[in-house]
Amino acid sequence: MDAVAELRKTRIARCEVVAAGRVRPRTHAAAIAVLALWTLFNLLYLAFACPHDLAPDEAHYWHWSRHLDWSYYSKGPLVAWLIRASCELFGDTAFAVRFPAALCGTALLAGLYALVNDVLKDRRLALGTMLAAATLPGLSAASTITTIDPPFLACWCWSLVFLHRRWWSLAGLCTALGILAKYPMLLLPLFLVICSPTRKQGSGFDPCLRVGLRRYLLLTCSGCLPILIWNANRDWISFRHVGEQTNASGPAPLAFLGGQAGFLMIFWFIAFVAGAWRFRRTGDTGLSLMWWASVPVWGVFLLASLRTPGQVNWPAAAYIGGAVLAAAWIRDRWDRRWVRIGTIAAMILGTIASLGLRFPQPVRPLLAAILPRPSEDNTTPIRRLDATARLAGWRTLAAEIDRLREQNPDALLAGMTWTVPGELSFHCTGHPEAYSFGPALADRRSQYDLWRPNPVNDPESFLGRTFIYVGDPIPEAELIFERVEGPIRVTHVERGVSLATWTVFVCRGFRGFPQRRTPTGF
DSSP: OHHHHHHHHHHHHHHHHHHHHHHHHHHHHHHHHHHHHHHHHHHHIIIIIOOOOOOHHHHHHHHHHTSOOSOOSSSOSHHHHHHHHHHHHHOSSHHHHHHHHHHHHHHHHHHHHHHHHHHHOOHHHHHHHHHHHHTOHHHHHHTTSOSSHHHHHHHHHHHHHHHHHTOHHHHHHHHHHHHHHOGGGGHHHHHHHHSGGGEETTTEEOHHHHHHHHHHHHHHHHHHHHHHHHHHTTTTHHHHHHHHHTSOSOOOHHHHHHHHHHHTTTHHHHHHHHHHHHTSSOSOHHHHHHHHTTHHHHHHHHHHTTTOOOOTTTTTTHHHHHHHHHHHHHHHTTTSHHHHHHHHHHHHHHHHHHHHHHSOTTTHHHHHHTSOOOOSSOSOGGGGTOGGGGGSSHHHHHHHHHHHHHHSTTOEEEESSTHHHHHHHHHSTTOOOEEEOGGGGTOOOOGGGTSSSOTTTOGGGSTTOOEEEESSOOTTHHHHEEEEEEEEEEEEEETTEEEEEEEEEEEEEEOOOSSOOOOSOO
């Protein structure tokens, strides 16, 4: 009987080996197919079905790409470089601006698949994690809207892949690129230096790891050089801007936690927190690396919420390593019914929310029905619930601006805030240059203050000129211009829902601003 039992065990083991051999290539092929379909879906959407105008941030970064530099006022140069490279291929179109986002979204999913498979040694789980991530509204947005986040998150993810594999040079290059996209990339090498996977138990640094870590940190520093040199010649303006962003504006830890729970469809947030707690002490070096690359990073932004509410996407990089922790936790509890139900429900809700962000038109009338009607004080109440409304109407505004430009051929374009000039320049015919009156009107400083000449810092270069200005009425306008015509109210309406409204003035005979108001930020 013992011999029969041993024979059965041997046959079962052989079958498992054969099955594993079949699963691996099939799963790998399925992952490649998913990535190809995801890329194709996003590109077709951007080319033929996207209803959104450029977001203000996108238009701003596109404006940067027309003035290529080694760094910029608030961010590194990578996003501008990517947009310019894409526009050189496809022209200055919305598709070209968003093409890098589609590629970065695919790179992020591919890196997540590689990371889960490398750490947890489970290709099916890696495929499932990748599919679950694709349903997240945040990742859907990062695959179709080009801000600093898509390249930053892709660089963070692949840095973790290469760090886990101990491919130090590739990890250093990815981290250096990530720094050129977004400064919080520095948190990864910071916590890597102190994390347990780089140490031997009770014996300090492993000499081989120490050499690799030094190479990684050296290459990482190369990503800082363009930003440091650029800032050194401009009074460290980017650092002062970051410091201003973190100034106290009121504690909001509960708002931060609520925002993160909603960002991750509640269930994924529960899985992240549970995984972080479950693997806080582990002998698995891969899971330990994921913990140090997620939990302390997330904690930095939790602490920041004690001073400022911040933005919901700030700790997004923490959820890359956190996805591995969550996947491991879900795998260990997959036999529990509530975990299976929660996983399926989160994926379904995420898919619905993602489609709602991509195609919001059918939902807007329903949202408008439960909101107050537009009034003089609140012309666009839909914006309280519809985040995509800020991507609507810019072409409508540009059409009105073009009509005014035909009547005033020599007029220049300007906006009250830093979010407007890029939109005007991109959507108006011929991509005319546009300026910001921001610092003179108590708005925050921006990249527009560094491009010279500009109307605020160099009024002598614009004396007597006519400006088509978008924004609130200008205080003391009679001192700044010879004559101001307007206001002209421009409202964008879709399916009976007011989505955006602007006030336009034609300001003739520029005299210069009589005094400099204190801006709200550096």
